Amino acid sequence: MGAIDFTDAQQALGFVRPQFFNIERNIYEVKYPSFDYAELVPVVTEGNEWARGTLFTSIDAAGKAEFISGKGFDMPYADVSRSQFTKGFALAGVGFEWSLEELQTAAMEGINLSDTKARAARRVGEQFCWNLAMTGKPDGATSQKGWTGAVNDPSVPTTTAAATGTGSATTFPTKTPDLILADANAALTGVITSTNEVESADTLLLPTSRYLYLSSTPRSSTSDTTVLQYLQQNNVYTARTGRPLTIRGIRALETAGAGGTKRMVAYRRDPEVLRFHLPMPHRFLPPFQKSSMAWEVAGILRTGGTEVRLPSAMAYVDNI
Template identity: 60%
Template sequence: MKHANIDFNDAQQVATGFLMPAYYNVEATVYQTKYQAFDYARYLPVITEGSEWARGVLFRSSDIAGKAEFLSGKGFDMPYADVSRDQHLKGFELAGIGYEWSLEEVQTAALEGRQLGNEKAMAARKVAEKRLWDIALTGATEKNWTGLINDGNVPAADVAANGTGSATFWATKTPDQILADINSAITGIYTETKGTEIADTLLLPSGVMDLLSSTRLTDTGMTTLAFLRQNNAYTARTGQPLLITEMFELNTADPGGDGRAVVYARSPDVLRFHLPMPHKFLPPFQKSSMTWEVAGIMRTGGTEIRLPKAVRYMDGLIDNS
């Protein structure tokens, strides 16, 4: 029996000719898909400006010093104002997650007249978004980065120990005591910054979100959460709604693992997530005789809290013992 000769190089050329248009169809489909579970842009201003390949971002901060005093008539004792300046550099880093296609997968799809499946591309995209989500929230230990919920420069303290048995846990407190804890944190930012910043966002552990939405204020007929949305220090001062949302990562975020809430001003002047290069796929290249790789790359500088005094951590909210 005589076997036909198989031109392996021709098979590769056919595969390559099929692969490129298939890749662009897959890429377009993947970037139409949204991953709401990793929506870090909801909590942080995402900065994508500037060059994708910049080493980082340089910014300067300044403060004024001096005091006007009474003078003698001759003016030899004139006080002077001065300005202090600080320079800060936030570096960017390259990260990546991609996928690959084998010759068998490509040839089979071409033979059957169908597009290559987008499952691998969607998986890579979702893994990339999950990584950016984790960096935004808690940083990256290998880069010595912290995130939105664990920055060491942010003021952090247990809430008042006035619950049952002098506990801090909100499950042991009355709705009025819980509301006092929250408004104290909002007012604390306003007072500490002398009115220049006011918190407009409250992130809660999922456990206490359930508590507030199910506990009723008996004299109002409203749940604690509904009452808080209408009556809080931010809304009272601005007339604008306070953003209140939950985050599972906060259930064990405080140093003792007892739950943390975050109150902050959601403004790029206060904090930001650097993403000069959102995740993107590079064109496929043949990395072996039977495999094509699609590299996926991104560059980020993580979360930067520029004004830590405009952020507060409230700890000791949940008994996780």
């Protein structure tokens, strides 16, 4: 391949654009399981990607039926109450750049530009969304927008694990397998009873350390089943519905509880209950020459973070 005159903008653009489109196509084929927030929080991409936010109405029924006289005028009525809520969207971005040296070297050697930087930008963007979905903190430490996530929403009912461990402790390692199973099922039962059997939690999230503990702790000294395996097969949700309970371990729960304690979360995984607003998933814009020695590829996304719409269909249990 002959040398390209990168002082000629059109000629340079003719080299950069095909490189970019090939890289972009490859990047979106890559999956990052460690940041798969969609597995835990339903992702909603509906609506205009440039909308300021979303507005929804919550409706609740009120009233009760009563015995009446056949000639009475005291007919009881049912009514509905309506509440409106809004959730704003915000623009975020992470991109990458190519230097003049990288472009010239690739052109001279007749090779494609490396997609390493694009992969890094894509991965950072996924991590950003994962942090937002879980805690509302894009960097894992601070909430720049005042948002919360699936594991720390203040509207969700919160309790402390039963003090049934050694010395009235509440943590799993201080308890027998039977007591641990009782705690997990109590979280699931809490959602059912607090909603008058309207809701059932189909997902149980544990801190990664506790998940690993349950997966390596025998159900009993004479059993070849772990506590986790037993819980998977014998739990309130499965007994009630005949469907398997989803149990996952996530690092965001290690310090999510009150006082930085470990938290367990039980909830129904459905966009009716909670959702992650992503009207514009992360994408790259066409490259442009930002200086005499650098080409930039901007990567942008718009999100509203996690929104809990039915907090009663969730339950937090702290200090496990």
